[in-house]
Amino acid sequence: MKLELEGITKRFGTLVANDGIDLTVEPGEIHCLLGENGAGKSTLMNVLFGLLKADSGEIKVDGKVVHFDDPGDAIAVGIGMVHQHFMLVPVFSVAENVVLGFEPTRPLGFLDRQKAREDIRRLSSEFGLEVDPDAIVEKLPVGLQQRVEIVKALMRDVSLLILDEPTAVLTPQEIEGLFTIMRSLSSTGRSILFITHKLKEVLAVADRITVMRQGKVIGTTTPAEADEETLASMMVGRDVDLVVHKEPAKPGETVLELSGLTIADERGITVVNDVDLDVRAGEIVALAGVQGNGQTELSEALLGLLPVYSGSIKVGGKDLTKATPREALRAGIAYIPEDRQLEGLVLNMSIADNLVLDLHNVPPYARHGARNLTEVRQSAERKLGEFDIRATSVETPVGTLSGGNQQKVVAARELSRPVRLLVAAQPTRGLDVGSIEYVHRRIVEERDGGMAVLLVSSELDEILALADRVAVMYRGGIVGVVPPSVGREQIGLMMAGAADGAQKPSAAGPPTESTANPSL
Amino acid sequence: MTAIPAEPAAAPATEQPEPSGPWWKRSAHWLAEGNVAVVTFLAVVCGLVFGAILIIVTTTSTLHAWGHLGSNPKHAFGASLTTVGHAYGDLFTGSIFSPSDLTHALRTGHGWVTLFTPLSETLVSATPLILAGTGVALGFSTGVFNIGGQGQYIAGALCATYVGFGVHAPLAIHMPLVILAGAAGGAVAGFIPGFLKARTGAHEVIVTIMLNYIFLDLLSYLLTTRPLQQPGQSNSISQTIPSSATLPHLFGSNLRVNAGLIVALLVAAGASWFMRRSTLGFTFRVIGSNPTAGRTAGMDSRRATILVLTISGALVGLAGMSTLAGTDFFLSTNYGGSTGFNAITVALLGRNKPSGVVLGSLLFAALDTGGRYMQAATGIPIDLTTVIQAVIVFMVATPALIREIFRLRDAGAGKILLFTKGWAG
Numbered sequence: 001m002k003l004e005l006e007g008i009t010k011r012f013g014t015l016v017a018n019d020g021i022d023l024t025v026e027p028g029e030i031h032c033l034l035g036e037n038g039a040g041k042s043t044l045m046n047v048l049f050g051l052l053k054a055d056s057g058e059i060k061v062d063g064k065v066v067h068f069d070d071p072g073d074a075i076a077v078g079i080g081m082v083h084q085h086f087m088l089v090p091v092f093s094v095a096e097n098v099v100l101g102f103e104p105t106r107p108l109g110f111l112d113r114q115k116a117r118e119d120i121r122r123l124s125s126e127f128g129l130e131v132d133p134d135a136i137v138e139k140l141p142v143g144l145q146q147r148v149e150i151v152k153a154l155m156r157d158v159s160l161l162i163l164d165e166p167t168a169v170l171t172p173q174e175i176e177g178l179f180t181i182m183r184s185l186s187s188t189g190r191s192i193l194f195i196t197h198k199l200k201e202v203l204a205v206a207d208r209i210t211v212m213r214q215g216k217v218i219g220t221t222t223p224a225e226a227d228e229e230t231l232a233s234m235m236v237g238r239d240v241d242l243v244v245h246k247e248p249a250k251p252g253e254t255v256l257e258l259s260g261l262t263i264a265d266e267r268g269i270t271v272v273n274d275v276d277l278d279v280r281a282g283e284i285v286a287l288a289g290v291q292g293n294g295q296t297e298l299s300e301a302l303l304g305l306l307p308v309y310s311g312s313i314k315v316g317g318k319d320l321t322k323a324t325p326r327e328a329l330r331a332g333i334a335y336i337p338e339d340r341q342l343e344g345l346v347l348n349m350s351i352a353d354n355l356v357l358d359l360h361n362v363p364p365y366a367r368h369g370a371r372n373l374t375e376v377r378q379s380a381e382r383k384l385g386e387f388d389i390r391a392t393s394v395e396t397p398v399g400t401l402s403g404g405n406q407q408k409v410v411a412a413r414e415l416s417r418p419v420r421l422l423v424a425a426q427p428t429r430g431l432d433v434g435s436i437e438y439v440h441r442r443i444v445e446e447r448d449g450g451m452a453v454l455l456v457s458s459e460l461d462e463i464l465a466l467a468d469r470v471a472v473m474y475r476g477g478i479v480g481v482v483p484p485s486v487g488r489e490q491i492g493l494m495m496a497g498a499a500d501g502a503q504k505p506s507a508a509g510p511p512t513e514s515t516a517n518p519s520l
Numbered sequence: 521m522t523a524i525p526a527e528p529a530a531a532p533a534t535e536q537p538e539p540s541g542p543w544w545k546r547s548a549h550w551l552a553e554g555n556v557a558v559v560t561f562l563a564v565v566c567g568l569v570f571g572a573i574l575i576i577v578t579t580t581s582t583l584h585a586w587g588h589l590g591s592n593p594k595h596a597f598g599a600s601l602t603t604v605g606h607a608y609g610d611l612f613t614g615s616i617f618s619p620s621d622l623t624h625a626l627r628t629g630h631g632w633v634t635l636f637t638p639l640s641e642t643l644v645s646a647t648p649l650i651l652a653g654t655g656v657a658l659g660f661s662t663g664v665f666n667i668g669g670q671g672q673y674i675a676g677a678l679c680a681t682y683v684g685f686g687v688h689a690p691l692a693i694h695m696p697l698v699i700l701a702g703a704a705g706g707a708v709a710g711f712i713p714g715f716l717k718a719r720t721g722a723h724e725v726i727v728t729i730m731l732n733y734i735f736l737d738l739l740s741y742l743l744t745t746r747p748l749q750q751p752g753q754s755n756s757i758s759q760t761i762p763s764s765a766t767l768p769h770l771f772g773s774n775l776r777v778n779a780g781l782i783v784a785l786l787v788a789a790g791a792s793w794f795m796r797r798s799t800l801g802f803t804f805r806v807i808g809s810n811p812t813a814g815r816t817a818g819m820d821s822r823r824a825t826i827l828v829l830t831i832s833g834a835l836v837g838l839a840g841m842s843t844l845a846g847t848d849f850f851l852s853t854n855y856g857g858s859t860g861f862n863a864i865t866v867a868l869l870g871r872n873k874p875s876g877v878v879l880g881s882l883l884f885a886a887l888d889t890g891g892r893y894m895q896a897a898t899g900i901p902i903d904l905t906t907v908i909q910a911v912i913v914f915m916v917a918t919p920a921l922i923r924e925i926f927r928l929r930d931a932g933a934g935k936i937l938l939f940t941k942g943w944a945g
Binding site: 303305324325326328329330335337342343344345346347348349353357358360361366369370371373 | 797798799800802803805806809810812813814815816817818819820
C-alpha cells in the first residue's frame with residue numbers, strides 16, 4: 001500500500017499536536033517515525049487509525065482520498081495496528097484471540113476453530129512467526145504475545161502495519177526476532193510504520209526515517225545518511241551528548257547488603273528468590289532484566305513496601321529487613337519509584353507540597369503539628385533552581401508538568417535528605433532525551449559524591465552507559481554479576497536466563513512465577 | 521480497540537492563557553469556564569426551574585389554564601407565574617424573613633422575634649448538617665466513604681443524653697461535658713469501621729452501613745430500659761436532660777437558634793485549618809489523592825484511615841449532640857432520621873470543603889424550613905423541596921450535564937482527568 005498523509009493538523013485546545021504533517025509510506029517500505037514523547041507521534045497514528053479526527057489535511061491510500069470515522073474503516077482499507085499495550089484476552093488461546101471480532105463460523109453460528117487454526121499455521125510459517133494457535137496467551141512470553149498481535153493484523157489482510165513502540169517490552173534477542181519478521185513482511189510488499197524513540201533500532205531496521213518534534217515533521221532521512229547524533233539532534237532541536245561521561249568508580253565501604261533475600265507476593269508466589277547482592281559507596285550497580293523478573297519487587301522491598309519472606313536487608317550496617325517505608329527513608333534510602341505518577345507524586349497537589357511529601361511533618365517544614373507553609377514554599381523555590389525544574393510557580397500542580405520535570409521533582413525531593421543509598425527504578429522511562437541526559441548526569445554526580453546507587457532499568461543502553469557492575473535478574477534470581485564491558489550480546493542472553501550467557505535458551509521464558517509454582 | 525490519545529496529556533504544561541482586558545471581560549471568561557462555584561450556582565437554578573415545572577403540572581388551576589392554551593395563552597402563562605411566584609415567595613418567607621414582617625417591625629419597633637423566627641429555624645436545622653457534613657467531607661477528602669452518619673449521630677446523641685441526665689453540675693461544666701460526650705460517642709462509632717478497615721481490610725462502606733442498623737436497634741433497645749427511659753412512660757422516649765446540660769439560646773428564649781451553631785461554625789473553621797495547614801490534614805489529603813505515593817513517602821495509611829474515621833465520627837456525633845442539647849432535649853426511636861445521609865449530600869454539594877459544606881447546609885436547611893411554611897400556606901407538599909434538593913445534587917454530581925445545558929466551555933475537565941487517571945509515561 002502506498003500511504004500519503006498531506007497537511008494533517010490536529011489541535012487539542014491551544015495545543016497543536018500535529019501541525020501540517022506530510023508523510024509518505026511507499027509499498028514494501030519500513031518507515032520509522034521517530035520523536036520524543038509529546039512530539040505528536042501517537043496523535044498522528046490515532047488520526048491514521050481512525051481513533052481521532054484531524055482538523056484539516058488528507059489521508060490518501062494508493063492515491064485515493066479516504067476518510068476514517070473509526071478504526072473499522074481503517075482496518076477495511078488494510079491498515080493494522082499493534083499497540084504498545086497489547087489488546088489480548090489473557091485466558092483465551094492464540095486462535096481465539098486472533099479471530100476475536102470476526103470469528104469464522106459454520107452453519108448455525110458455531111465457531112470454526114479448525115479454520116482459525118489452519119489460517120494461523122499458514123501465516124505463521126509464511127512469515128516465520130512460530131506461533132502455536134492452541135497456546136493460552138497469558139502463558140506466552142511477551143515477545144510471543146506481540147507476535148499474536150501481528151498475526152491478528154495479518155489475518156485481517158493488512159497492507160500497512162503500524163507498530164507503536166513495539167520493542168519496549170522485549171529482550172535484545174526478541175527485538176532481533178521482531179526485526180526479522182518486519183523484514184519478511186516488507187518483502188511481500190506490505191508497508192510498516194514503526195514508531196519509536198530508540199535511535200539504534202531505527203538505524204538497524206528502517207528504510208526511511210521521518211523525525212517529528214513539537215507536532216511538526218523536522219525532516220526525512222535514511223539510515224545511510226544519518227547516524228545517532230544527527231537523529232538525536234533532529235529530535236531534540238539542539239546538539240545532544242549521547243555519551244555519559246564518567247570516571248571509573250572508586251568504591252568505598254559496603255552500603256547495601258542483601259543476603260538470601262526472598263520475597264513472596266500476595267498470592268504466596270516467590271518473586272525474588274535467594275538474592276545476595278552488595279552495593280558499595282561510590283558505585284552504580286544496575287539490576288538488569290526483562291520487566292517482571294523480580295527487579296520491581298526487590299526495589300520495593302528495600303523501601304519496606306513489600307514484606308521480606310526470608311533473608312535480610314542491611315543499609316550501612318543497619319538491619320532494615322522489617323523496616324517500614326518511613327524507617328527506610330530515615331535510614332538514608334532515596335527512592336525514585338518505577339511509576340512516578342502512581343508512586344512518586346500526588347498529581348493534583350502543588351510542586352511545593354510534593355517536594356515535602358516525606359518530610360512534611362518535621363522541622364523546618366512543620367512544628368507542633370502545624371505546617372510552615374512559608375518555609376515549604378521558600379525551600380521549593382530554591383529546589384526549582386537547583387534541580388532545573390521548569391515551572392511557572394511552586395504552586396503549580398505537579399500533574400501539569402512534563403514527564404521530565406515531574407521526574408526532577410521526585411529526584412529533588414529524594415536527594416534533599418541525607419542519603420547513603422539511591423534506589424532508582426526506571427529513572428528515565430518516558431522522558432525526553434534532554435531530561436534523560438540530566439538524570440544520567442545527576443546519578444553519576446551522586447555516585448562521585450560517595451553515594452551507593454542501585455539502578456533498576458529495562459533499557460540496556462542505560463545500563464551499559466551508567467553501571468559499574470551489572471546484576472542480571474531472571475525469574476527472581478540473580479543469574480550473574482558482570483562488568484558492563486562484557487557487552488550487550490552476553491547480557492542479553494543472561495536476561496533470557498542463560499547463566500554467564502554461555503548457552504542459548506529457546507526463548508525468553510515467562511517472566512513470572514518460579515519456585516512456588518513448579519508446573520511452569 | 522480503544523487506544524486513548526496519550527500525546528496531548530503527556531505533552532508539557534499547556535496552561536490556559538490568562539485572559540486580559542477589562543474586568544467584565546475577565547469575569548465573562550471566568551463564568552464561561554464553568555468553574556466549581558458557577559456549576560453549583562447553575563445547579564441550584566436548574567433545581568428551582570424543575571421545581572417550578574412540577575408546581576405548574578401538579579396545581580389544578582394552572583394545569584387547567586394550560587388546557588386552554590390555544591384560546592387563552594396569556595392566562596396559562598399568567599396563572600403559572602402567579603402560582604410559582606407564590607410558592608417560591610413562601611419558600612423565601614418561611615426560611616429567611618417576611619418582607620411584611622420587616623416593614624411592620626421597622627414601623628412599630630415590635631415583632632422582631634416574629635421577623636427573625638424563620639431565619640432562626642433555618643440556622644437551627646443547618647447546625648447538625650454543618651457538623652455532620654464537615655465530618656463526612658473530611659472522610660471523603662481522605663478517600664474514605666463514611667456512610668455511617670446515622671449510627672454516629674445516634675451514638676453522639678446517646679452519650680450526650682447519658683451525660684446530660686446522669687451528671688449534675690453547673691452549666692459552665694455540664695454543657696462542655698455534654699459536648700465532649702457527643703464527640704466521644706461519635707468517635708467510638710467511627711473508630712470501629714476505621715479499625716476494622718485498617719486491620720482486616722473490611723470495606724468501610726459495608727461496615728458503616730451495618731453499624732447504622734446496630735446503633736438504630738441499640739437505641740430502640742436502650743429506650744425501653746432503665747435508666748434511660750423516661751420514668752412513668754411506656755413510650756420509647758428518654759429522660760429529659762436538665763437545662764444545665766443544654767446549649768444556651770443565642771438571642772433569647774423565643775428564638776431557637778442556640779450555641780450549637782457556634783460549635784458548628786468553629787468546627788467548620790477548625791476543619792478548614794486542619795486540612796490546609798496541619799501535618800495530619802496534609803497526610804489525609806495525600807492519602808485521599810494518591811495512597812500509593814503517600815505510602816512510598818513513608819506515610820502510614822492505616823493509621824490515617826483509623827484517625828480520619830474517628831474524627832469524622834466525632835464530628836457527626838457532635839451533630840447528634842447539637843440537636844439533642846439544642847432543641848430536642850430527649851431521645852426517641854429513629855433519632856436523627858436521615859441527617860446522617862443528608863450530611864453526605866451537603867458534603868458533595870460543598871465539594872468536601874468546610875466552607876462549601878456551610879453554604880450547602882444553609883441552602884438545604886432553608887429549603888426544608890421554607891418548604892414546611894410553603895406547605896402550610898399554599899398546600900404544595902413539602903416533598904417538592906426534596907425534589908429540588910435531589911435535582912441540585914444530581915446536577916452537581918454531573919458537571920458535564922450542566923456544561924452541556926448552559927454551553928459552558930470545558931475548562932478544568934482535561935486537568936481533572938489528568939489528575940485522576942494518571943497517564944503512562
